[in-house]
Amino acid sequence: MKTNGSSVAIWLLVFSVWGTAARAVDYDDLDRLYRTGDCTRCDLRRANLEEADLRNADLREADLRGANLQDANLRGANLRDANLRDADVRGADFRNAELRGIDLDGARVRDARGLGRYGDDDDDYTSSRSRATINRLYQDVLGREADERGLDHYARRLERGVSLEDIREDLARSEEAEERIEQIYREILGRDPDRSGLRHYRGRLIEGWSLDRIRQDLADSDEARDRGRQR
Structure with a gap:
């Protein structure tokens, strides 16, 4: 493992807190990896090693x-019997690495080099499961299928330990969510929402309501019934 100026920067990145999931890492083992390049049987679960020089x-x-081993340089590394389940190794360089016995079940391997028969360009089970979860959240909060960019962004955040509640809140606070609430108001009540109504229903989205439930709640309101009688 090469240790130079750029490695120090990578080391700082390694020690950065990567959401709550990063707490699984054994920092003594990370220190051992950095100092010696020898980390047999190390506990590096959920470590952020993106772009790390691990030659x-x-x-x-x-x-x-x-x-997270995205774009990491693992050329010549000895990964025999290493457990990389659910790891993200997209763009990583494994050329000339020892890979016998490596476990890549559920790993994201797209654009990784040197994996040979160990790699698979298809989306993995974990990624597919995360993407399906995010897609359901989009339908719930925004009333549509997730676009590819949003799907990939939030699926990666989910896999890195960000909670569904936090992702839901992020979507519910978006400009698009506000536009959806405004649209429902116009459909049901024939007007734009007042500030308190918009705040109320944005809060309900964050708490777990769907757009359909908001639509039903407005349809059951006294204002909607009065409007119906006036027609």
Whole structure:
């Protein structure tokens, strides 16, 4: 493992807190990896090693489940019997690495180099499951299928430990969610929402309501019934 100026920057990145999920990492093992390049049987679960220079590192039997190894340089590294389940290794360089016994079940491997028969360009089960979850959330909060960019962004956040509640709140506070609430007001009440109504229903979206439930709630309101009688 090469240690130079750029490696120090990578080391700072490694030690950054990566959501709540980063707490699974054994920081003594991270220190060992940085200082010596020898990290056999290390606990590096969910470690943020994006773009890390890990050339020739000894990672035999290391636990790298859920780790972020995007664009990492693992050329010549020894990963024999390493556990990379659910890891993100997209764009990583594994050329000349020892990969016998490596476990890549559920890993995201697109554009990784040097994996050979160990790699698979198809979306993995974990990614597919996360994407399906995010898509349902989009339908609930925004009333539509998720676009590819949003799907990938939020699926990655979900896999890195961000809660569904936080993602839901992010979507509910978006300009698009506000436009959806305004549209429902116009459909049911024939007017734009007042500020308090908009705040109320945005809060309901955050709490778990769907747009359909908001629509039904407005349709059951006294204002909607009065409007119906006036027609």
